[in-house]
Amino acid sequence: MRLTETAYAKINLALHVRKRREDGYHVLETLFAFVDAGDVLTAQSAEQDRLTTVGEFATTLSDPFGNIVAKALSALPRPDGLAITLEKNLPVAAGLGGGSADAGAVFRIIRDTYGLPEDWRERAARLGADVPACVDSDMHIGLGVGDERREVVNDMAGMAVLLVNPRVPLSTGAVFKAWNGKDLGPLPMGSASEISRNSRNDLRPAAVELCPPIVHVLEALKDTDSWMCEMSGSGATCFALYEDVAHRDRAAQVIAESEPQWWQMKGQLR
Known part of the structure; x- marks a missing residue:
């Protein structure tokens, strides 16, 4: 088994911050959109989970084995391990949801190989507020802290x-x-x-x-x-x-x- 998945770059076509919550999070209204390019993850079956990071921005990940990709692998039950090579093409701390997009790609790889549990959205949200949006990687309105979704007419696909x-x-x-x-x-x-x-x-x-x-x-x-x-x-x-x-x-x-x-x-x- 060998799967390749793009971690699509996330952009916010609009981002309205409504208030700061007592827990430090912020209530948002945002229009999520995704570009058909980004990091690239390649996965193969393995006895245990393994992560290798390559690409232009690989060295900016100070602890690749403790990053969100490793956490995403640990968040989902499955019978076998996965050896993942992460080609880090997106800059880190750049407003593109790079880490969340990587986690979203892991969820899609596991979905296509083993299926996802019914509570996958909750598991994704525990990794980061916009990880559920990055699993979907489709245009929609994000609400709450970004983890709630509302549909929107996508008349911009292909731009x-x-x-x-x-x-x-x-x-x-x-x-x-x-x-x-x-x-x-x-x-x-x-x-x-x-x-x-x-x-x-x-x-x-x-x-x-x-x-x-x-x-x-x-x-x-x-x-x-x-x-x-x-x-x-x-x-x-x-x-x-x-x-x-x-x-x-x-x-x-x-x-x-x-x-x-x-x-x-x-x-x-x-």
Whole structure:
């Protein structure tokens, strides 16, 4: 048995923070979307679980055997072990849900091989608030702390995406802590495109305060005449959407020539 699964990069087309709870978590309303690219996990049957990490960002995982992939393996019952190779293509602490996406891919590998228990959502949520969303890896509205879902009309599937990160890690916890606590209102109603056009990312001001290069990334993306651009999650990765691949590829080339040190990834919305 050999399975390969992509850990799809998560982006937030909209992210409204409504309040800070007493337990430190935050009540969110977000439009989750997923790009058809990301980390890649390859799994084979083994006597016991084993994890090998390779790829550009493998060395940024200080303890690969204690990371969320290993925890995801331990969260689900099954008769055999799995040897997983994680090709870490997404930067860490980047607002792309990389670790959660990796865990989601593990859940899908186990689902396709052994099936999942009925309480898999609860098991996933214990690993991280957005892990259930990353198991699904489809466009939907996330509520609560991000672990509750509401369906949305996905009229954006196939749109070309460019992800850009200034190669500056940014702690999610630090950004949420720096949020000003002001509730600016709920997500608007409508299809995914309507919500995206009329929403915002409430974490952007706090992220920019901690990581000023985000401003330069967004300015560069705006200059490419994209359909929309915004920071994803808690940053520092920003994304731009385009109505065709050729426009996106031209934008990627221009940015790569002007800022060759920035990380990029190209894909399309699922």
